[in-house]
Amino acid sequence: MEPNLATSIGPISLDRPVMLASGILGISLDVFNRLYRSGAGAVVTKSLSTEPWEGYPNPTIFSVKGGGWINAVGLSNPGAEYFAKMIEPNKDVPIIVSLVGSIPEDFEKMIKQFENCKVTAYELNLSCPHVAKVGLEVGDDPELVKKIVRTVKNSTNVPVIAKVGLGTTHYLNTVGTAIESGIDAITAINTVRSMAIDVQTQRPILSNKFGGLSGTPIKPIALRCVYEISSKYDIPIIGCGGISDWEDAVEFFLAGASAVQLGSAIGDNWIDVFNEINTGISQYMKKKNYSKIEEMVGLAKKS
């Protein structure tokens, strides 16, 4: 019997366990359809704000020697209202709407704008490392996390995920706060604040100077975080950070993730990477005699 790639992340059910991470390719419904056809179990949108944001000037991305990327796109996005209208016709693609804001009212306002859309879940970006007053600055403030999660949970019946990262507040405490406030699942982790300097011109390369490191260099860190979260809390987890092939995905399942997200792998291997990872997971499950993803989740914690 063919293994079943369907997975549940708490109240969220997906046919396939590999999703597009937020910030990647996420501004057009046509592209979402293409990604879904290419094997993505769900697509997470770019982080949407109450108003359209242009983001930072280029260079917004830097390829790190030895692997990985540093980006400071600056959360460019067309704004929640425009975006909601764009995805309104969608019926087929599981869309997870990523939201970014400074105060609970920002999130409440945006969720209202998606009332006519089929939204699989909301993902609260509490961890973007390169835009002031949102992202990590919110995630680092436990009181604000509490208020935002409670407000969002009161605003919608759609499942809500918190995306956490490495800030000044320990991410495990942020996870704890989010759980106490009623969050349904956690995505871990976001990119890690970093930079690159060109030695010839002796300047920081990114226009914003600092950006978020993603890709293979952060995979061991992300894996550790997923393992730690799943060891400490009983909360569904989506692993994110440097997943580039099926083995990486399976590692995250074994650490305690029920699904994974990927972004940088698309820059390295393009869209085919979804089907390649799905096929690899399926073959692994066959070999190990697993019929469902959940049979693997957290197995590494046994030892």
Add this chain to the structure above:
Amino acid sequence: MQRNHNHTTIVTVEKVIDETPTVRTLVFSDEVMSNVLPGQFAMVWIPGINELPMSVMISDESGKAAFTVRKHGPSSTGLFNVKVGEQIGIRGPYGNSFDLKEGKLLLVGGGTGLVPMMRLLTHVKPTDDVTVLIGAKSKDEVFFEDLANKLLANNAHKVIVSTDDGSYGEKGFVTDLVERHVEQTKFDGVYVCGPEIMMYKTVQSAHSRGTFVQASLERMMKCGVGICGSCCVGEDLVCKDGTVFDGQHLSQNKEFGKFHRNKAGILENY
């Protein structure tokens, strides 16, 4: 060691050629860029200013390549103002390239959209019969006419210029010339790069007659590697699926010739 095309390489501008009062070609040494295929592009970093997607221009010296830039906004003006001896960063080449047919070829270029056409001319066979149509607003803004003639010296060829105001060559839009040519001649391949409306009309003229046509698209581009999504046209990403698309494919695209996206990703009418 082989160069990783995603890493920025710093090059020094060795020569600056004024093509028109607003258009300049910056020449630099770089073996990889000197050999790129027509239609491919590089991300060009102007330190302290911006990073821009640029078609790679040819140079008549081996091992050298160039960028031809029109000063327009702050970023392109920044590149335009780079002087001999100053450094810029390049990564790439990115993107696909034109499929070169043999026989009767029609190349259509407007403004700096002529750049990939010049590179394409270095790939034509001596047996090809090549017509180049150059569109410009006025006489002052015509460039690469002599270069096109020089590159085609051994071919049966025509280089025809049209200016919107009639101050040089034929009067009118280059798309009117395209329409006349594709009506009169059965071309084996039509290639176009320039303002999108010009490309849209050229693709329509050729494709509606069953003629093979390809266009090299330009969009707001941030990453160049298929991550940021800024350059999507319908479900296509210009940086990864293009820049070159077939007329057949483009004729199905809902956005080509009609919309582009602003920096925030909002579709705007052309």
